[in-house]
Amino acid sequence: MNLTGKMLIGGQAVAGSREAVQAIDPATGKLLEPAYPGGTGEQVEQACALAWAAFDRYRETSLAVRAHFLETIADEIEALGDELVERAVVESGLPRARIQGERSRTCGQLRTFARTVRAGEWLDVRVDTAQPERQLLPRADLRQRHVPLGPVAVFGASNFPLAFSVAGGDTASALAAGCPVIVKAHGAHPGTSELVGHAVARAVAKCELPEGVFSLLFGSGREVGIALVSDPRIKAVGFTGSRSGGIALCQAAQARPEPIPVYAEMSSINPVFLFPAALQARAEALAQGFVASLTQGAGQFCTNPGLVIALQGPDLDRFNAAAADAVQRSSAQTMLTPGIFDAYQTGVGALASHARPVAAGLSTEGPNQCQPRLFMTTARDFLANSALQTEVFGAASLIVQCANGEEIRQVAEHLEGQLTATLHLDDGDLQAARALLPTLERKAGRLLVNGWPTGVEVCDAMVHGGPFPATSDARSTSVGTAAIQRFLRPVCYQGFPDSLLPAALRHGNPLQLRRLLDGQREA
Amino acid sequence: MNLTGKMLIGGQAVAGSREAVQAIDPATGKLLEPAYPGGTGEQVEQACALAWAAFDRYRETSLAVRAHFLETIADEIEALGDELVERAVVESGLPRARIQGERSRTCGQLRTFARTVRAGEWLDVRVDTAQPERQLLPRADLRQRHVPLGPVAVFGASNFPLAFSVAGGDTASALAAGCPVIVKAHGAHPGTSELVGHAVARAVAKCELPEGVFSLLFGSGREVGIALVSDPRIKAVGFTGSRSGGIALCQAAQARPEPIPVYAEMSSINPVFLFPAALQARAEALAQGFVASLTQGAGQFCTNPGLVIALQGPDLDRFNAAAADAVQRSSAQTMLTPGIFDAYQTGVGALASHARPVAAGLSTEGPNQCQPRLFMTTARDFLANSALQTEVFGAASLIVQCANGEEIRQVAEHLEGQLTATLHLDDGDLQAARALLPTLERKAGRLLVNGWPTGVEVCDAMVHGGPFPATSDARSTSVGTAAIQRFLRPVCYQGFPDSLLPAALRHGNPLQLRRLLDGQREA
Structure with missing residues (x-):
């Protein structure tokens, strides 16, 4: 495809009108076309409004539909072929083999999260059945599942233009959790970001999901990012980058009328x-x-x-x-x-x-x-x-x-x-x-x-996180399947008739989840 | 026992020297003896130093030892007998039957967390075994468990002088997670707090745990609380109370060189x-x-x-x-x-x-x-x-x-x-x-x-939490067994020899945990 220099607000390619970001081939110092004008406050608003409008429907997609969506993103990224690799190489200065490996990792990561979504353990279903005859006070039927927090703002990292950028670990885990995602692209690789953004948008369309499930914004400086994090419809933030950048986002998130969690991976000397x-x-x-x-x-x-x-x-x-x-x-x-x-x-x-x-x-x-x-x-x-x-x-x-x-x-x-x-x-x-x-x-x-810290495996047991200032939240990992837990919160349903319960919590256990049932883990 | 008006710093009863808190019988308006002079900055420091010194040993107590400790606290609270009930009634103005029920709930809660500790699911053990022959890159052996965050500051609530105070839900879940606890007692029921504090301290001694596992401080105003939350050795905060009080603690926690999580349950109109x-x-x-x-x-x-x-x-x-x-x-x-x-x-x-x-x-x-x-x-x-x-x-x-x-x-x-x-x-x-x-x-x-929101069951499926301003962290519950997760963080062990692994992660699975092993949940 021809790179357009445009953002993606939902399914629409839209040109920004603020100061542009433009990639530089770091090996030559030459500017790379096109320029990507930055988004306006109004465009940030539009992306947030679409994400909010998409949230209730997207979060109740079935496990199968959501997993298929993640796999479709992977397919669409692979379908970009060499154009993606070439653009990422020239924008990042990284060797071709490294970018190819990173593409495999990115698509593998999306497929791993698809498996995680299907397995459903992230729902953490707990059931305490009613005890109407209990002495002193009867116990009502109580059921817990996890639900997604809401639209997530993701900030692409410079050093993994695929695996920790537009469709990287933060985006994959937030989408897996059921959260719409708005990506603020990293200014170092806007062309790569546009290509991947279109792959995600195509997957949204193919899976017939609401367009607001995904948007991609550009912006120089911190204006777009701070506007995103400050929008009341954004409910969590994923970030990989500098300590000063991460702390600025944490402060913006804390200054909101409703503070929100920020998962910033910032600084480590290992x-x-x-x-x-x-x-x-x-x-x-x-x-x-x-x-x-x-x-x-x-x-x-x-x-x-x-x-x-x-x-x-x-x-x-x-x-x-x-x-x-x-x-x-x-x-x-x-x-x-x-x-x-x-x-x-x-x-x-x-x-x-x-x-x-x-x-x-x-x-x-x-x-x-x-x-x-x-x-x-x-x-x-x-x-x-x-x-x-x-x-x-x-x-x-x-x-x-x-x-x-x-x-x-x-x-x-x-x-x-x-x-x-x-x-x-x-x-x-x-x-x-x-x-x-x-x-x-x-x-x-x-x-x-007896190993070396570089090379981070995407698996169940991985922890890519740690106490401050390594990250802003030591309770989380940004790599591996446990990363999905960052974007979830528990909700308890008390005394619900079966027909009003979400499928994960129904008495017949139609999703065949391994629930914690009256204190015992189901086989 | 005679009430002394003293704090507990580790196992030692120590008198504060700042402005005292003193309970009032709300039914009569009369002051109740004794007065409880507030702790000094130095005494807050001492409690934090003891908690820090206790942390590494306490967090590696076996599941059995830690569960037994929680049960011993419950036994010691029950052993306080009528003295506790009478003091709580006069300090709170609540009916005797309510206080007796709350004592049952408090002890039941401690025993429920003991069961949770023994079951070990909170460790969330994940194992991805080595794949030395994998193409491109071999995979190292990777194992994850959860470890406690560190010493926790707990702020007692006025409205549950037993169940959400000195040995209430926050204390029980933090101790269950392996965190030493420093309680800032609520000024409305200092006598009740002293009695329960001594019960906890006796349990610490009986179980031969380091004395810094538990301290109890008094203080009027916010000085002691802010000093606690600002101490670098405190790694998380549990609070139930007013919106302004909770927000003040959140701000103090965010202003630290190393910000820490605050679990504040603040405001809800239900x-x-x-x-x-x-x-x-x-x-x-x-x-x-x-x-x-x-x-x-x-x-x-x-x-x-x-x-x-x-x-x-x-x-x-x-x-x-x-x-x-x-x-x-x-x-x-x-x-x-x-x-x-x-x-x-x-x-x-x-x-x-x-x-x-x-x-x-x-x-x-x-x-x-x-x-x-x-x-x-x-x-x-x-x-x-x-x-x-x-x-x-x-x-x-x-x-x-x-x-x-x-x-x-x-x-x-x-x-x-x-x-x-x-x-x-x-x-x-x-x-x-x-x-x-x-x-x-x-x-x-x-x-x-078709129920009423008052009456919060302590069970696996309960969520006593919610989006801001109900709490400062919608990802958590402060009632029920899932409350333990607030005080944990994941750590990954890569390429470890078996003899260096913690028991929960050893190859032979000596704790018989239901692990996530190579992507499959063990039966």
Whole structure:
């Protein structure tokens, strides 16, 4: 299709009239056509009105219809073919294979949520049957299910132009829950966003759903986003991006007459702990794995290993030497946007002023090239200087040398909330690792042993979340099937005649759900 | 035991040194000994430090130990015997039978949470086993469980001196989740609070748990409460009380460097819809039931029916006449505190200035006597005047006469978030009720047919929650076993050796949990 530079308000392609966003090919610095004029306040209103009008009908679609809708979105994205891949590559600077993989992940994610919708466990059906003969007070029939919160505003992320953007994890889980979605596209990949937006809109039409189930807005600056989050018809927000952006959305959501939940995934430096026996056994291999994880995708992952913590000594020296060597041999890679590149340079400069530079990767001509960087500091300096905990988005990491186990514990306790914490250990390290686990469980949403934090599996057990500032809501995950729970609330039905109950709660259990029935889980 | 006027910081009875709270017998207006001097900032700190020190050990107690602890609290409360009942009666002005029933409910609630802890479903264990041979990328072993958030601040409510106070629903569910609890006692019943606090502390000691698992603080004004909510070691808040009090806590929680969740149950007028066929068939019986629910406990329930909505006409006239008659024959009842009585008088005065007074109950000599009151207005006036939606805590209610079904729909859509919405209907009303349900599902946490909203069952299916301003978090319930979920967050363990996994996640499933294993629920 020809890219039009237009938004999607329900099924209608509509041109904005505010300041435009326009993609830049970060590998060349050239502007990419077309420009995408930003939405007006009135257009935000229209999208919200359509979403609100669609909500009551969409949320009562059957499990089968809703699951089929998610699968149809996946089909429509795949049907975009190479055009989508090519546009995403040129807008993001990411390699073609990475974008192809991300497309698979995005469509797989939609299909996984379709399975989750069909299984119906997210309804969390609980039934306490009437006890009319109970002494003192009879008990009425009480039944609980979960219902969707309402229309959700989703903010696309720059670093996953498919998997965490227009039809990414936030959108998939909100649609799965029964919430209409209004996406504020990320300005870095508007063409990719338009293509995917049309795929979603086609799925809405094919499934004969109300058009307001999905809209796609553009806007430079924060105006459209704040207007969306402030609209009374928006009932929840999904966001992946910077700490300042996430906090601004949280504040706007709290300032509403009716505050709403914001799921903002913001900031994490993903500490990696190298335990002594593991370090002694394979310092060089650990360094290889570390640098591979650090430099993957120019380090532009929320789970990039930005901090390494270990006991000082000859084994850490071996690790440091091997890591420095691997970094020095690492190529520069194109970053997603000039803004991200500038922030990386600034962040690396700040690290250099507080910590000792250890190694830098190869440099390249051309714009927006991320040169990997490695720094070192002591536990004492790390504990004294909270600037060393600031996330530097890109392929930069800091090694913290500790004098003893107590310093390691202090560094761990000093950490802000994280998406992940990683432990590299051998059998001889188990006792020390066990002692550190309670701290790490309090700090992070995902703990890894002998792996690397980049690469987030979309599955039932995944937690991509964690205490503030990793996210604004530690009770949630934004990746994996449990992400659906962010957009639901429980409703209890007391004394209802069967004909008035939603299907999930009827006496005959027509959806064959595994209910909690009078305190017992059904087989 | 002799009441001491002291707080409990961990196991230690400690006297505060700030302005004291002192109970008043609301039936006589007399001060009750002793006074309870308020805690200092330093004492709040001490309680938080003890809670924090207890957290890692308490949260890893076995399901059996934690369940036994909850049961021991119930046993210790029962062992307080008549002393507790007598003190609660004199502090609250509530009848003896009501306090005895509330004690049963409180102990039953603790034992219900013990069963919930043992069943272990709250752990929400999910296992995705390793797929080392998977193409493109192997999958690591991934396991998820839920862990407690951390120490919880609980604010006792005035209207349930046992069931929603020191060892009430918030405390029981937080302790069940594995969170230490610091209670800020309600100033209306400090003696009751001290007695129950000692029962909890005895259970902590008997179960050989760290003393910081429980503390009990007193304080006049908001100083102690805000200090608690602002302490970095507090990770969640449970509150039942006024809208202004709840919002103040939410704002304090959001202003922290690390914001935390607040579960505030605040304000609800609990609309009751009378449908035409039901009204025609039994207007007088409905009026009897309504006035009984309205006047129960002097109307001092969060779920008190403060709003009745119906079509104007002869059947509603019958209801109104019968309700007016029943109200006029209703006795005055002692309210919980002089402050609540003053607020009731003010609220009734405000209603009288916006709506037509229909009936008033019998008046009585003596202080703090709640005289039931009934008012009437039209849908047009209700829609035009949001003051008519303000909760009046006590036995006052407003009948809204609607000219047609569209006005009923408009009134329903105009409502703020509610704890409950009630429908009285017969077979002939089913279609009209079905049309209204989508609106009510968006507005309330619990929907009732042909019942009355007062009387909240503690069970699996209960939802005592709802959209703002009914609560600050529509995703939760504060009554029933699902309340435990408020104090939990998911953690994922990737690639862990079995010996490092918590028991709930080990390969052999030693806790025999019904896990979600590779996408399938275990039998």
